[in-house]
Amino acid sequence: MSDNPPIEFAFPDLGRWEKGDAPYIHVRDSGKPGPTVMVAALTHGNEVSGAIVVDDLLASGLKPRQGTLIFSFNNIEAYQRFDARNPFKSRMVDEDFNRTWGRLDRPATTLETRRAQVVKPYVERADLLLDLHSMHDDCVPLMLCGPLDRGVALARKLGAPADIVRDRGHAAGMRMRDYGAFGDPKSDRTALLIETGQHWRASSVVVAKDVTARFLAETGIVEPSDLPADWKQPAPAQQRVVQVTHAVATKHGNFNPARAFEGQEVIAKAGTLLGHDDGEPVTTPYDDCVLIMPAVNRPLRAGVTVVRLGRLI
Ligand SMILES: [Zn+2]
Known part of the structure; x- marks a missing residue:
């Protein structure tokens, strides 16, 4: 008997998204002025709720009404190595993609640093970024908004999840959400990282859809009616930071x-x-x-x- 948690949903076949503006990165430009908004999935290869969301949005043909939308599957190689008998292993291949962002000016020596260098110019274009994660343990969803006031303010505007965590990142290496302008107190570019719950719980997909719908609507890049009607969930009575x-x-x-x-x-x-x-x-x-x-x-x-x-x- 395996002690691994059950896998409560089918994993999407993402091969159809390989060809894009870069491999597994798709840019949709409205041709009208407006923000550049990025939604990223699979920063960790076994965190699948976000991949379901981005796969669904790409398949729906969602287009921005203003500005530019960027979709990315970050550590696609780790995802493709998923093995249900050893499901935690495919978080990464050589190293944690989300600890490489402080050293991308150096020559890439791992699969993850090479991939981060491909993703980097898109992250640098983004005014607003939502990075979709899930959790090893069966914890309640959390929005990690970084150290700055504007991260807390955006998390509050979304209205969900209930818990907002203000933090300084990881001593082990810079996260994508803290990279460049996102970590600069003088900038107004803002990134959020959502932890949607345990990696393979069906509820983590519900949370990922809800938060992504709220985020995209808040940016003004789409109308709420452009998104699937059943994604947005009732908001919690209050949020806490x-x-x-x-x-x-x-x-x-x-x-x-x-x-x-x-x-x-x-x-x-x-x-x-x-x-x-x-x-x-x-x-x-x-x-x-x-x-x-x-x-x-x-x-x-x-x-x-x-x-x-x-x-x-
Ligand atoms: Zn993660």
């Missing part, structure tokens, strides 16, 4: 959690034990501490982030 303050990494992969944890759980008291890493206690640093994407319920490699901690703001 969490500022990431800490990333807890396991030194040697010997993290023993104090109990099972849920994503976006709020721990009321400072000093609450989360677990032991190499026998050392790890506790919450302040009251009302939010646990973001905890990975404590499974074995981890040395150096991996166990959980990020945040404050409600």
Whole structure:
């Protein structure tokens, strides 16, 4: 018996999108002034909810009413290597595509850096970017909006999902959503990264469709009526914003959690034990501490982030 999570939907055959403005990248220009808006899928090869969304939008023939729309399947090679017996492996081929963006001026030495150099000019054109991801663990959906106020503001305008996470990215390497103008406080170009839920849950596709419909309508590049009528879901009663303050990494992969944890759980008291890493206690640093994407319920490699901690703001 496999311990892998069930796969609740069929994966799209994306081969028909190989020929584009670049391989697996399609640009649709309205010929009228307006923003350049990009929707990216498969930044991680086994995060399939976004691929279903982009495949559907391309197949529907969606055209911008103003400005330019760019669709991209980023790590298509990893996706094409998906093996249901080892489904987590196809996140990447040589390295994580979403940690390469701080070193794309150097010669490419991996499949992912070569692909990122192909995708880069399209990312540089985009005024607004939505990067569609999903999660290893069965956590609630999150919008990662980066460190700047305008990311939070755009996430609030979309109205979903309920949880917005304001963060500074990864110490292990720059993400696409933090690249270039998106990370510049003086620019107004804005990128969002949606985590739609567990990779292969049917609900992750519902979230990806809902957030993409909200994003495209908000940019003004299409009318809501241009999008499939059943994509947009009822909005949550309210959204909340969490500022990431800490990333807890396991030194040697010997993290023993104090109990099972849920994503976006709020721990009321400072000093609450989360677990032991190499026998050392790890506790919450302040009251009302939010646990973001905890990975404590499974074995981890040395150096991996166990959980990020945040404050409600
Ligand atoms: Zn991802």
